[in-house]
Amino acid sequence: MGRRLIVGTTIDRVDDKSLTENSAAANRTSLWGGRFAGGPSEALARLSVSVQFDWRLAPYDIAGSRAHARVLAGAGLLDPEELGRILAALDDLEAACASGTFRPTVDDEDVHTALERGLLERLGSLGGKLRAGRSRNDQVATDLRLYLRDHARGVAARLVELAEALVEQAGRHVDTAAPGMTHLQHAQPVTFGHWLLAHVQPLLRDLERLRDWDHRTAVSPLGAGALAGSGLPLDPGAVSKELGFRTSFANSMDAVADRDFVAEFLFVTAMIGVHLSRLGEEVVLWTSQEFGWVELDDAFATGSSIMPQKKNADIAELARGKSGRLVGGLVAVLTMLKGLPMTYDRDMQEDKEPAFDAVDTLELLLPALAGMISTMTVRVDRLVAAAPVGFSLATEVADWLVRKGVPFRDAHEITGKLVALCAARDCALDEVSDADLATVSEHLDPSVRDVLSVRSALAARITPGSTGPGPVADQLATAADQLTTWRNWTAESVVPR
Structure with missing residues (x-):
């Protein structure tokens, strides 16, 4: 093992x-210098x-x-x-x-x-x-691959913890109605559990990306030497096996020049940063006075130095902010690499700090986000009250008309006129009189009110992946199984003794 x-x-x-300090010049170690008459400036x-x-x-x-x-x-x-x-x-x-x-x-x-x-x-x-038989060129390429493969599993473990926190919260709200949105405008009712699980899916994709990246990165450069391989009878395959790689390099020049694995790792971490930023933005909205859907636990919020009443979602805001440095690290490395000739160039010294910073950033941020999500209190009353607001049940009317044989193009037009009538009269869809329904369209009759409830709208969503309580429960079970598999992967050893 x-x-x-x-x-x-x-x-x-x-x-x-x-x-x-090492003041004795005689103790200085250098890996080069034989052809130089003096030391570096x-x-x-x-x-x-x-x-x-x-x-x-x-x-x-x-x-x-x-x-x-x-x-x-x-x-x-x-x-x-x-x-x-x-x-x-x-x-x-x-x-x-x-x-x-x-x-x-x-x-x-x-x-x-x-x-x-x-x-x-x-x-x-x-x-x-x-x-x-070795050079710093193949040595550092090997070291960095080992380091990132090792720490990628640490990042993945923290991703699993965040996803599990979201799944746990979603399990409490399988049938909690909420106002689903597009363009940040009320669109159709959803369950809050479905909404939370929508943030789990990108994290699962991030885990897939890390595993795919790990497969491509598990190639040992050791034995490539400075660029030309070795004139000594070495065995790169044996080194590869001992260090937990799946294979050794195919071309010694590429082995020391390749930093695809760093750039790709930084893409994955940048993508993670984007997903965390989007989650953070929603938490900021949910905890605002205007929304008031979520209350953060005191342990995962901060206050103001001047306004005693404030309770700030700093973790969510930092998730947004730190996504910038993760994206920036990717851009820096891609820009550094784009003009390099074969093989090793000292520019590559700049590959490590962005990679290290990405690891440090995510290992710091992810546990805080997981704690914030797992301890937050959802204001079910506020969510349920907001679910039908903004004529969010209009699509139910259009679907009702379609089931009666009306072409959707016509159903959309009829429903739009009904909404315009309600907006002009400042009333809800189910408050329109029978006579007014008939005025809007001959296809509308009082039975349309059967679909004008949030509960009926949610119950109608029964197809896989939909927002109804049944499909959401299925999503929960699937996500929980997937996360168990991912947790096992994160625990695998990478570098043998």
């Missing part, structure tokens, strides 16, 4: 101020450093190093004793990273440099053998 490698804050983030060094954000890749880099060490041993480039020492040192280094006793320094250019320094400190020159 594998294990999840999602790690805590000790190793997830390192800012500039937390980088440890301070300006170049400051621009190049990425360890403050790519340090979170450390456990994945160590997992890749274990697999690479075993492949080197299989190729006869490490003897069994050397392999054992390297694996033990990697275990010790991983534990030190997790505990915080090993940290990157101001002299470490990136996560790979820092970890090689840690290995050299433990093994001396033997630690340098691990660099054979």
